[in-house]
Amino acid sequence: MIQVPQADPNPLRDPQDRRLPRIAGPCGLVIFGVTGDLSRKKLMPAVYDLANRGLLPPGFSLVGFARRDWADQDFEQIVHDAIREHSRTGFREEVWRQLAKGFRFVPGDFADDVAFSQLRDTIEELDRERGTAGNHAFYLSIPPRFFPDVVAQLKEHGLADEHIGSWRRVVVEKPFGHDLKSAQELNAIVSEVFPPEAVFRIDHYLGKETVQNILALRFANQLFEPIWNANYVDHVQITMAEDIGIGGRAGYYDGIGAARDVIQNHLLQLMALVAMEEPTSFDAYSLRIEKQKILRSVELPSRLDLHTARGQYVDGWAGGEKVKGFLQEEDIPKDSRTETYAAIKLGIDTRRWAGVPFYLRHGKRLGRRVTEVAVVFKKAPHLPFTETATEELGQNALVIRVQPDEGVTVRFGSKVPGTAMEIRDVNMDFAYGGAFVESSPEAYERLILDVLLGDPPLFPQHEEVELSWQILDPIIAYWGNHGHPEPYPAGTWGPKSASDMLARDGRVWRRP
Amino acid sequence: MSTELSNTNASEIGQALLAARRKAGSPSMGMVLTLVVVTDERDHYDALKVAHAVSREHPSRILGVIRRSPRGAANVDAEIRIGEGGGSGESVLLRLSGEVANHAESVVLPLLLPDSPVVAWWPTKPPDDPAADPLGALAQRRITDTVTNPRSKIPALVTQCRNYTPGNTDLSWTRLTPWRALLAAALDQYPARIRGGRVTAERANPSADLLAAWLSDRLHVPIERASSKGPGITDVALFTGGGEIEITRPDGRLASFSVPNTNDRPVALKRRDTAELLAEELRRLDPDDIYEATVQAVCRLSDADGNAKPPKGETNKPAKQSEERGSGSVSKPVKKPAAAKATSRRALS
Ligand SMILES: NC(=O)c1ccc[n+]([C@@H]2O[C@H](COP(=O)([O-])OP(=O)(O)OC[C@H]3O[C@@H](n4cnc5c(N)ncnc54)[C@H](OP(=O)(O)O)[C@@H]3O)[C@@H](O)[C@H]2O)c1
Numbered sequence: 001m002i003q004v005p006q007a008d009p010n011p012l013r014d015p016q017d018r019r020l021p022r023i024a025g026p027c028g029l030v031i032f033g034v035t036g037d038l039s040r041k042k043l044m045p046a047v048y049d050l051a052n053r054g055l056l057p058p059g060f061s062l063v064g065f066a067r068r069d070w071a072d073q074d075f076e077q078i079v080h081d082a083i084r085e086h087s088r089t090g091f092r093e094e095v096w097r098q099l100a101k102g103f104r105f106v107p108g109d110f111a112d113d114v115a116f117s118q119l120r121d122t123i124e125e126l127d128r129e130r131g132t133a134g135n136h137a138f139y140l141s142i143p144p145r146f147f148p149d150v151v152a153q154l155k156e157h158g159l160a161d162e163h164i165g166s167w168r169r170v171v172v173e174k175p176f177g178h179d180l181k182s183a184q185e186l187n188a189i190v191s192e193v194f195p196p197e198a199v200f201r202i203d204h205y206l207g208k209e210t211v212q213n214i215l216a217l218r219f220a221n222q223l224f225e226p227i228w229n230a231n232y233v234d235h236v237q238i239t240m241a242e243d244i245g246i247g248g249r250a251g252y253y254d255g256i257g258a259a260r261d262v263i264q265n266h267l268l269q270l271m272a273l274v275a276m277e278e279p280t281s282f283d284a285y286s287l288r289i290e291k292q293k294i295l296r297s298v299e300l301p302s303r304l305d306l307h308t309a310r311g312q313y314v315d316g317w318a319g320g321e322k323v324k325g326f327l328q329e330e331d332i333p334k335d336s337r338t339e340t341y342a343a344i345k346l347g348i349d350t351r352r353w354a355g356v357p358f359y360l361r362h363g364k365r366l367g368r369r370v371t372e373v374a375v376v377f378k379k380a381p382h383l384p385f386t387e388t389a390t391e392e393l394g395q396n397a398l399v400i401r402v403q404p405d406e407g408v409t410v411r412f413g414s415k416v417p418g419t420a421m422e423i424r425d426v427n428m429d430f431a432y433g434g435a436f437v438e439s440s441p442e443a444y445e446r447l448i449l450d451v452l453l454g455d456p457p458l459f460p461q462h463e464e465v466e467l468s469w470q471i472l473d474p475i476i477a478y479w480g481n482h483g484h485p486e487p488y489p490a491g492t493w494g495p496k497s498a499s500d501m502l503a504r505d506g507r508v509w510r511r512p
Numbered sequence: 513m514s515t516e517l518s519n520t521n522a523s524e525i526g527q528a529l530l531a532a533r534r535k536a537g538s539p540s541m542g543m544v545l546t547l548v549v550v551t552d553e554r555d556h557y558d559a560l561k562v563a564h565a566v567s568r569e570h571p572s573r574i575l576g577v578i579r580r581s582p583r584g585a586a587n588v589d590a591e592i593r594i595g596e597g598g599g600s601g602e603s604v605l606l607r608l609s610g611e612v613a614n615h616a617e618s619v620v621l622p623l624l625l626p627d628s629p630v631v632a633w634w635p636t637k638p639p640d641d642p643a644a645d646p647l648g649a650l651a652q653r654r655i656t657d658t659v660t661n662p663r664s665k666i667p668a669l670v671t672q673c674r675n676y677t678p679g680n681t682d683l684s685w686t687r688l689t690p691w692r693a694l695l696a697a698a699l700d701q702y703p704a705r706i707r708g709g710r711v712t713a714e715r716a717n718p719s720a721d722l723l724a725a726w727l728s729d730r731l732h733v734p735i736e737r738a739s740s741k742g743p744g745i746t747d748v749a750l751f752t753g754g755g756e757i758e759i760t761r762p763d764g765r766l767a768s769f770s771v772p773n774t775n776d777r778p779v780a781l782k783r784r785d786t787a788e789l790l791a792e793e794l795r796r797l798d799p800d801d802i803y804e805a806t807v808q809a810v811c812r813l814s815d816a817d818g819n820a821k822p823p824k825g826e827t828n829k830p831a832k833q834s835e836e837r838g839s840g841s842v843s844k845p846v847k848k849p850a851a852a853k854a855t856s857r858r859a860l861s
Binding site for chain 2: 010011012013014016017019020021023025026051052054057058081092094095097098101129130131133215429430431
């Protein structure tokens with residue numbers, strides 16, 4: 001969004017004064033689905049952590065909306081418990097007191113007109129009493145099928161209307177539809193009520209430090225850029241592995257599956273950041289343009305049977321625990337064809353990446369929890385050593401570790417000490433800092449703050465969402481018409497078809 | 513893991529560090545800076561604890577330096593620790609006695625991490641001119657805490673300001689960040705022209721004087737300085753045509769925030785511990801321009817008050833020497849003359 005320069009800039013602010021944190025202007029946050037899992041585990045704790053770090057404006061207000069017969073005090077108790085249990089920074093009474101003054105609760109169903117007019121009154125009261133100045137963000141932490149209802153109600157009750165000098169924003173969670181068509185419909189509904197720059201689609205991966213570090217690594221250094229192309233890069237592997245199963249989220253997961261849940265959003269976004277050209281600046285618009293160019297140039301393999309793979313975990317031993325298979329999970333139909341593992345090969349049709357495959361994989365109940373981007377380089381064109389000397393030498397790689405152990409690893413060959421001439425792969429690691437109070441904010445803290453500041457560089461817009469579905473739709477359609485996902489034992493690195501898929505290209509998956 | 517060396521020198525310490533890292537099974541160095549902590553027998557325990565905590569955010573080599581009596585035979589003792597307190601860095605506590613106590617920089621220089629920033633920190637008893645101190649001259653960033661100056665605090669602040677050299681900062685400035693952020697937020701919410709202001713704090717509080725100086729420098733209006741019983745800063749008011757913008761914090765924790773035409777609101781405004789302050793300092797290692805403008809304002813205000821200038825460079829340490837010894841990357845910072853022009857009045861009482 002283009003910020004209108006203020007006629008009279010605040011004399012206490014100075015671009016040189018980089019100690020001053022960016023505190024959101026006067027505003028409030030309304031959470032729909034405040035009783036839900038996401039709200040209790042992530043959103044409310046993140047709001048508290050922001051307040052604790054002094055990043056929320058005085059008078060910040062939080063309105064909860066849910067179908068409960070609660071008074072403001074009951075709501076306060078719920079928030080209190082959520083914060084106690086899940087906040088990252090320590091609980092401090094005075095921060096709590098500051099926040100708690102701004103809590104309001106509105107009971108009601110999404111179809112309930114009375115509830116929405118009460119919401120309107122509540123917001124107006126907050127503007128008067130707490131100086132929220134008409135600035136409100138609506139966080140839809142609810143099942144996506146209710147988005148249309150809520151958005152329509154917001155419009156109906158004038159809650160989406162911006163007045164001069166104030167803003168209204170809406171925050172939606174993934175999934176942004178389940179295919180191109182539904183994404184377009186969803187977008188049509190939302191954009192009828194909110195302008196594009198007022199819609200914030202949360203992709204919590206993009207709020208992670210390391211993801212932003214990809215940009216620093218690529219564009220602040222001279223070292224990597226010259227080799228960041230098809231001349232030197234052999235292929236790229238982007239992995240997001242989870243060691244957990246679907247937990248209690250059967251209702252959400254069945255019929256969605258690994259590709260829609262993770263590849264469509266997180267992995268394609270990571271790919272775009274790794275592959276894109278240098279943006280002309282780091283504002284939202286320039287970044288988006290570059291990401292879209294990549295998504296637009298994605299090329300699918302012609303044989304989807306050979307270059308994609310999917311699987312479903314079956315019971316087994318994972319990390320020393322005996323765990324159920326997917327089909328035995330509660331509320332999953334015995335004949336479900338939903339995949340819990342997906343791997344795809346993509347090409348990017350640009351000069352930089354011609355002929356370089358990007359392998360994307362995601363799965364549940366894999367060997368361990370890890371997300372990383374590995375750029376694997378070609379072998380040296382000539383090795384002036386005997387063949388035996390370099391038997392243990394693989395390909396150089398640069399690995400961006402996104403979680404849990406954030407950092408960068410470089411893999412290269414080195415001589416084994418003491419031997420005549422024996423070269424093997426070694427890793428060089430860098431990890432910047434650990435979990436210090438301020439330093440590594442949760443992704444949601446950053447994203448919520450960015451919503452309140454109106455700063456969208458990290459949020460995908462609807463074009464990106466739609467382009468991503470365009471990439472995925474043919475693959476999912478193909479899978480829909482061709483049998484079942486292949487079983488793989490829980491706690492392993494996925495089905496055999498996935499390793500076959502790389503073997504066909506003469507490559508192997510890294511063990512991350 | 514800890515190793516002790518007595519009657520040693522920098523090269524033995526360097527080898528012992530390498531050996532200790534190998535023994536710990538992690539020979540790689542992911543450290544981003546060297547933190548020189550200039551301390552004494554009484555305070556080193558707390559100071560190094562803070563430094564270790566901070567090295568979790570900024571992996572560093574920590575060099576604690578204790579200068580003992582310069583009488584007697586020269587002796588260097590060192591205590592080496594690796595992987596302390598979960599920090600990823602390493603630390604050396606140096607005890608220097610005899611003549612070498614006056615040449616601490618000769619021990620520290622060879623132990624600096626190659627090609628990375630050096631920060632000097634005086635947890636207590638800051639030198640009057642940190643950049644002229646031989647250890648300070650090795651660093652690009654020099655962090656003091658005027659509050660701990662055993663001398664009377666306000667003259668100590670003025671001395672720090674007069675001796676300002678780019679790269680100096682003081683924790684009494686760092687402590688102000690939350691106040692400054694809140695005041696800036698207040699003007700975001702209520703963008704009125706400010707006609708004056710008032711900072712109320714304990715009588716001797718360098719932070720309060722810096723805050724008054726910052727406000728008068730930014731707003732070009734006189735800022736009164738009033739006294740209270742504390743703790744710290746208790747009240748800041750900015751006067752506008754429509755009334756006062758005021759932040760009151762009587763208990764050092766919870767503040768009340770008021771701007772004209774709205775109800776008062778509580779805001780948490782905690783006093784932070786030293787580790788948090790130091791971590792904030794280490795996030796940016798280039799000179800702090802806003803601090804520079806503020807110390808110049810302090811000097812102006814002090815001149816206007818007719819305070820006699822304290823003698824410059826009281827420490828009188830041989831800064832030249834370290835310069836000659838230093839590698840090309842360690843250069844002595846250029847001192848900027850603090851523009852001494854009287855514009856405003858009364859901020860320094
Ligand atoms: N949980 C996660 O980690 C996660 C991760 C990524 C994205 N998401 C997305 O985030 C959103 C919320 O997820 P969640 O896990 O928090 O879901 P959830 O636990 O199922 O919570 C959904 C919320 O919606 C409310 N709700 C449902 N139907 C309603 C109705 N007819 N009227 C009023 N309220 C209704 C529920 O209230 P009741 O308590 O009254 O039922 C509950 O507060 C979803 O869009 C999800 O896809 C979640």
